[in-house]
Amino acid sequence: MAHVVTCFVRERGEVLLTRRSDAVGTYRGRWAGVSGYVEGDPDDAEADARRELREETGLTDDRIDLVRAGEPLAVDDEAGSFTVHPFLFESDTREVTPNEELAAVEWTDPTAIRDRETVPRLWETWRRVGPTVDDVESDRTHGSAWISARALEALRDAAAEADADDWDAVAATARDLRTARPGMAAIANRIDRVVADAIRASDGAAPDPDAVVDRAIDALGAALAADEEAAATAVRRLRDADATAIATLSRSGTVREAIDRLGPARLLVAESRPEREGVDVAERAVDATDAAVTLTTEAALPTALDRYDVDAALVGADSVFPDGGVVNKTGTRVLALAARSLGAPVYVVASRDKVRPSGAEVSDREAPDERSPADLVYDGDRDVSVHAPTFEVTPGELIDGIATEAGLLSGADVRAVAEEHAENAGWT
Structure with a gap:
């Protein structure tokens, strides 16, 4: 054979x-x-x-x-x-x-x-190689923009395979996808919009799975465009502020897009311990820009921001709460606090789909309970516990602006987006 x-x-x-x-x-x-x-x-x-x-x-x-x-x-x-x-x-x-x-x-x-x-x-x-629910659930390498695109592809493919009268199978896949990564709001919001639009178009009846295929394809294109426009908004804001020395951390595709477009003179990257995704960010920046790139640790961020005269911090987000708080990779709060102490603004670049729906319970205003592998922090044989959360919440008062495809959002703008997402989530 x-x-x-x-x-x-x-x-x-x-x-x-x-x-x-x-x-x-x-x-x-x-x-x-x-x-x-x-x-x-x-x-x-x-x-x-x-x-x-x-x-x-x-x-x-x-x-x-x-x-x-x-x-x-x-x-x-x-x-x-x-x-x-x-x-x-x-x-x-x-x-x-x-x-x-x-x-x-x-x-x-x-x-x-x-x-x-x-x-x-x-x-x-x-x-056999296309995205699945399991991929969305298990990906610990990419940011939420990337993973939400894979979720739309997984929904599209499941709907393409469904029989015309098998709406229940499509809905089940949509439910699995929207809950696969609770901390990444863009996944649920984008899945909800596709399904809600298909239901509205069918006057409340069970939609034809082909309608979900078409809307998922359109949503994928719109999501990619939104992430690019959010990056463009961040670039315009940074240029208006004459920011040429930027600090960031972790691995956000939208942040990387903004950095490529901005072409800063200096880029300071926290390595994002313990899994060190920031190393890839630093290497890619060297290849894609003329910036002087420095890699540091989260612990050294306060002194590094001071030493390299950082003008602004730019981070991504896995979720934005209706009150302006942000869920992102652990280390974001340290970066925001250090920048605030030096008078450097902190901007979050994220599409509107990363805003969580309004009406969330107080318990939902926490970072998801995802943790980095403990042995990356301590692999010895003593009775040592490890605290290595993957995500954390950075309060809204530490954020100077959220750059989206619709511009820099105010508090009222964020709440309006959250209400729109809540309406789409009603299909469940």
Whole structure:
């Protein structure tokens, strides 16, 4: 049985589909991912996946990041017997250079696979690497903007597979997604908007799952645009304030976008102990900007802000409370307090979908009970307990502004957004 790779490349929620040319030996004219034979050890098929991407599309390792290798699946038909090794890569570009094996290429939503003549079991191959509820629940690497986009994709794919009269299955997936990460408001808000809009369009009856597919696709595009516009708002505010030395922490895609656009002269990054996501932020800033980048610890932030004459602090948010308080990675409060003591403003960059719905109980105004692995803090053999919460609440009085796609929000603006989200959440 031959081993082959099938690579899906995703950029801004769409994947690269290719139509096989007459130069290939099998499945001519059919749509596929980027595919090819495994020439080495099937257990190291990633090397073959990257080679095929270079040869067929010109996408090199510096433009793509591996998201997932899926479980192989067997394909048997008249063309032969194959073990397919699925891969999903994230790309920072849509510029590809097809070789002679590809008759056409197209960036499109993955659900388009279901309506095309494809190589065998291509949709199932996608589903082995596409986002799931479990991915949303377990991702401890990315920020909430990224994870909420994956939640929309998971809802889209579940709805695409549902029968026309199987609304209950779609609703169950939506409920699982909206509660998968209670501390990340954007996930529930974006799922709620998709489902509530579909229900409203069906006059309160159970919607057709296809309506959820369409709205999830639209919501994904809107979410990506909102995060970019929120970053643009933050950049405008920082430029108006003549801020050229910026401090941040943790790993927020929206903050990274703002930093790339701003191009500060200096960037101070707290490493975000104990998992040290800030290291990646610092390295990416070196590659993407001309800033002088300094990495520090949260404990050293007060002296570092003073030493490097930081003009402003910019952080992301997993949630924004109706009263303006912010849930973000632990260390945010230290940064905000240190900046406040030096007279440097603190800005949060977050889309409006990160505002929690109004009406939350007092107990909900706390950080989610998520913790970093204890052995990253202490791996000895003594009876030592570890306190390593992943998130914390920074009070609204320490925040100077929340930069969103709708501009810099005031307290009244935040409360109005919270009420809008509460109305959408009523579908449950």
